[in-house]
Amino acid sequence: MIKKDPRRVAFDVLRDVTSQDAYANLALAKRLATAGLEGRDAGFVTELVSGTCRLMGTYDAIIEAASGRSLTTLQPAVVDLLRLGSHQALSMNVASHAAVAATVDLARATVGQRVTGIVNAVLRKVAAKDLTTWMNELARGLDETGSLAVRGHHPAWIVNAYRDVLPENEVADALAANNVPPSPTLVVRPGLCEVRELVALGARPTGYSPFGAVADGVPAHLPPVAERRAGVQDEGSQLVAWALSRVEAPEGPWLDLCAGPGGKAALLAGLARQAGEVLVANESAEHRAALVEQALSAYPEGTATVTCSDGRTPDWEPASFARVIADVPCTGLGALRRRPESRWRRRHEDLAQLGALQRDLFRSALRSAMPGGVVAYATCSPHRAETSDVVEDVLKEFPDSTLLRAADFLAEVPGCELGDYVQLWPHRHGTDAMFLALVRLG
Numbered sequence: 292m293i294k295k296d297p298r299r300v301a302f303d304v305l306r307d308v309t310s311q312d313a314y315a316n317l318a319l320a321k322r323l324a325t326a327g328l329e330g331r332d333a334g335f336v337t338e339l340v341s342g343t344c345r346l347m348g349t350y351d352a353i354i355e356a357a358s359g360r361s362l363t364t365l366q367p368a369v370v371d372l373l374r375l376g377s378h379q380a381l382s383m384n385v386a387s388h389a390a391v392a393a394t395v396d397l398a399r400a401t402v403g404q405r406v407t408g409i410v411n412a413v414l415r416k417v418a419a420k421d422l423t424t425w426m427n428e429l430a431r432g433l434d435e436t437g438s439l440a441v442r443g444h445h446p447a448w449i450v451n452a453y454r455d456v457l458p459e460n461e462v463a464d465a466l467a468a469n470n471v472p473p474s475p476t477l478v479v480r481p482g483l484c485e486v487r488e489l490v491a492l493g494a495r496p497t498g499y500s501p502f503g504a505v506a507d508g509v510p511a512h513l514p515p516v517a518e519r520r521a522g523v524q525d526e527g528s529q530l531v532a533w534a535l536s537r538v539e540a541p542e543g544p545w546l547d548l549c550a551g552p553g554g555k556a557a558l559l560a561g562l563a564r565q566a567g568e569v570l571v572a573n574e575s576a577e578h579r580a581a582l583v584e585q586a587l588s589a590y591p592e593g594t595a596t597v598t599c600s601d602g603r604t605p606d607w608e609p610a611s612f613a614r615v616i617a618d619v620p621c622t623g624l625g626a627l628r629r630r631p632e633s634r635w636r637r638r639h640e641d642l643a644q645l646g647a648l649q650r651d652l653f654r655s656a657l658r659s660a661m662p663g664g665v666v667a668y669a670t671c672s673p674h675r676a677e678t679s680d681v682v683e684d685v686l687k688e689f690p691d692s693t694l695l696r697a698a699d700f701l702a703e704v705p706g707c708e709l710g711d712y713v714q715l716w717p718h719r720h721g722t723d724a725m726f727l728a729l730v731r732l733g
């Protein structure tokens with residue numbers, strides 16, 4: 292395979308992200324697969340794309356300040372070239388003159404000779420100061436939220452959401468934790484694999500989840516993962532599923548209402564099987580239901596059933612399940628560590644649309660649980676509009692329900708309590724920022 296220029300590959304990926312709304316990690320994997328790059332070169336492209344996406348809002352502000360013009364007056368491909376050049380000059384181990392020269396060459400090869408002048412002029416101004424100096428200049432005169440947003444590289448509305456639920460002295464650390472990509476975390480399928488098997492292959496047990504291990508390298512290369520006796524899953528998701536399995540509940544089947552792509556379902560299926568119960572894993576999107584089937588495929592037949600239906604209007608009878616989880620679609624603000632472009636793509640307006648769906652799914656989950664049964668409302672976001680606001684609104688319609696103290700079922704995890712809820716945090720727990728409420732039906 293002919294080896295492509297790593298900067299050219301990064302440029303193509305960034306164009307996929309900014310012009311076609313591609314997910315950076317998927318576009319990166321796709322382009323790297325045909326680029327003929329390995330080792331250091333592949334690592335360089337990954338850091339260049341991920342870092343540029345993560346700090347995109349900061350670089351945009353720097354480029355506007357350095358050029359004295361709005362980004363909307365520049366050709367979108369030129370903006371992407373300037374973003375990549377800024378990341379190399381300000382945040383990577385690349386000498387400033389090399390970052391400028393390489394980006395000018397890339398501009399010539401991609402957009403054309405006519406833009407090399409502006410790329411050269413703007414990038415030289417960007418590279419004339421270091422990142423800290425730029426951030427100090429951009430933050431000057433801003434209020435606390437604005438300053439945290441600039442220094443922590445997040446949009447202000449996300450900073451406000453963090454300030455709403457975290458002690459003031461933790462907000463900067465929480466934002467900083469989103470700027471560090473996590474190592475892949477593995478999870479065993481209970482009954483099919485044990486953590487010690489993963490440890491024997493070089494992984495380290497997770498701090499809280501008894502099902503997890505952190506591995507460097509490519510998870511798919513490990514035999515238990517290739518055989519689907521283990522999978523990849525953030526520790527926060529493992530803890531949420533584990534907590535649901537630990538609450539006292541009647542005998543009866545378990546339900547995962549929004550199961551795709553099947554991470555929690557795969558853990559719950561093993562735990563249900565060990566408890567002598569079966570899991571129904573439901574998902575509305577056909578292609579994602581197929582991923583759930585795949586995630587469950589190593590279990591013996593009869594462990595779990597996958598259904599594909601709208602969880603708001605399911606086929607099953609009400610009050611059918613002893614344990615139910617509604618892990619609802621959300622903004623994903625709790626997983627910003629692993630989705631570098633997401634913080635700049637998501638909008639505050641997304642919350643309203645998601646909120647209606649989240650409420651409907653939680654209602655349906657509560658209706659699906661039998662008397663004495665337990666429902667977990669989980670979401671990978673710390674935003675109050677997706678967490679406690681949803682739970683409090685919906686529970687008013689279910690006077691027979693009781694909110695349980697969710698942290699009692701994760702007693703091993705310090706600092707996870709948020710009133711009656713559990714809120715996990717990257718900076719406190721090294722997990723995604725998962726939220727959990729546990730409710731018992733009367």
Ligand SMILES: C[S@@+](CC[C@H](N)C(=O)[O-])C[C@H]1O[C@@H](n2cnc3c(N)ncnc32)[C@H](O)[C@@H]1O
Pocket residue numbers: 528548549550551552553554555556573574575576579600601602603618619620621
């Ligand atoms: C946060 S994800 C669930 C993640 C999953 N529990 C896991 O651990 O892998 C939410 C899922 O809900 C699905 N979904 C969206 N609307 C739905 C609906 N009306 N009924 C059922 N599932 C829905 C989405 O397709 C998505 O796969």
